[in-house]
Amino acid sequence: MTPNATPQMAGVIVPATYRDTWHDGFGARGWKLDCSLTEPSVIASTSETGSRLPTSVLVHDILDHHLCGVGIGGHRNEAIALHQLEIRTGSDPLPDIRQIINEDLLQGCVERDTMRSFLPSSLLSMVPHGVRADYDIIKSLRNRLTHEQLLHELELHFIRIGQTNSRAAKKSFEESCLFYEKRTSLGIAIQDLLIAFDQYLASHSVDYAHGAFYLTNDHCTLRVAGLSSAFYADVK
Template sequence: MMATTDSYPFRELRLLPGSSLRLRGRCVSIPASYRATWPDGFGARGWKLDANLDDPEIIAATSDASGTIPTSVLVHDALDHLLCGFAPSGHRAEAMALEQLARRTGSDPTPDYRQMAREDLLTGQVVGEPLYRFIGAELRHQLPTTAADWDDRSVVNALRERLGDEALVEQLVQRMAGLGHAGRPHALLSWRVTGFAYARRTELGLRLQRLLEQMDAWVDAEGLTETAGEIRIGQGGCAFVADQGPRLEV
C-alpha cells in the first residue's frame, strides 16, 4: 500500500514536481517512460507516466483500448487521475477517476465499482487508507465503535456476517458512486489550473489516444527496449517529444 497523507486522494497540480507534470502557460507537459519489460513482477510492456513510476499499484499500458471505451488505460491515468488532481492509485482515488472516465467517454462505472467491491473490498483489500475510513458513515453505523481499531479483514468480515455479501457489495457500489460524485469539484478546479476546457476532455482524450498509437508504432518499428520523453498537450494538439528520437504530433 502506498503511503497516504491527510490530503489523499487529492493533489494540487501546481505543487507537483516537474518530474511529474509541468504547466507552461497553455501547455501541459507530462513526462512518460517506455520499457519493453518492466521489472514489476508482471513483466508488463508499455508506457508509464513518470508521476507513477514509484507506485507499485500502477502497471504499464500500451495504446490498446478495451471494450466500449475508446481510449487506453494510459489516457485514463493522464486525464482522469493526474490532470483531475487525483492520486494515481487507491480505491478512493479510482472511484473518483472512474466517475471522470464515465463523464469523458459515456461509460458506466458501475461494473468496475462492483468488480472492485467483489475482488478487493470483500477480502479486506483496500489501498490508500484503512477500510474503516473508506466505507463511510452509513456502513460504519453497522459496526461497534471498537471497530475503529480493527484491521481491514476484521472490519469486512463483520459487515459480511451482518449484511450478507450481496447486500454489502451493493452498498459498497453506492459508496464508490458517492465518492465519484464527491471528487468532481476537485477535478473541475484542477482542470481550470491546466487552462483547458473541462467540457473538451472527450475530444482531448481521443486525440491523446491517437498520439499513443503513434508512440507504440514508433517503439515497435525501432525495436526499442526503453525510451522516455514528454507528452505535451496544448490548445492546438498533442505531441510526444522523445529524449532521443522524433517529435510525434496529432
C-alpha cells in the first residue's frame, strides 16, 4: 500500500508521534500515541507483530487501551486491556500476564498502585497487618505459598480484573461512535496503515513525524503532517 488521496470523513481522531529513535531509555524506533508521551513505561512500536498476534502493540494501545477508556501504563490497566485484546484477537492473555507477574509483581513492583491496593483480599489476608512495603508483602506471600500457588492466584486476579471491567471498557469504546464488534477489522486496517508507513520509510529518510489516525466503521486513515497524501485502508 502506498500513500493515496482519501475522502473527507468524520470519526475518531487519535494523534500519534513517530521518531526513528526515542531518547526515553529504551531507544526504540516507532510510534507513540500522544496521550502516552508522559508515560515512562511506554515503548515505541512499529508494524512489528511478533509471532502470536496479527496486530502490533500500537494497535493494542489504540483499540484495547485508549478507545476503551483504559490508561496506558499500570498493571491494573494492562489487565483490563489484555482482556480486551483477548476478545478482539482470540489470543491467550496468560503468557503476557505471567511475564508481568514474574518480572514485576514477584519482584515487589506494581505500577500505579501499592501492593495493598492492588492485591486481592484473599492474598492480603495472609500478610501480617504491620507489613507495608511492597517488596516485603510479596516476600511474605512467597514464604507462605509455593511459587506455583502464588503465580496461580495472581493470574486469577489479573483475569478477574479484566473480566470485571469489560463492560465499562465496551461502553467507553461504543461512546466513540465506533462499533465494538468491528474491533477485529479495525485492528487489521490500522495494522495495514502501519505497514504502509514502514514501506514509505524504506524509501524516505524520516527521523520525526507527527500524524493522526482517523477511524470510522468503514475506513481508517493515517495522515502525517507535511505529506500531501494519506495512508488509507478499508475496514472489511
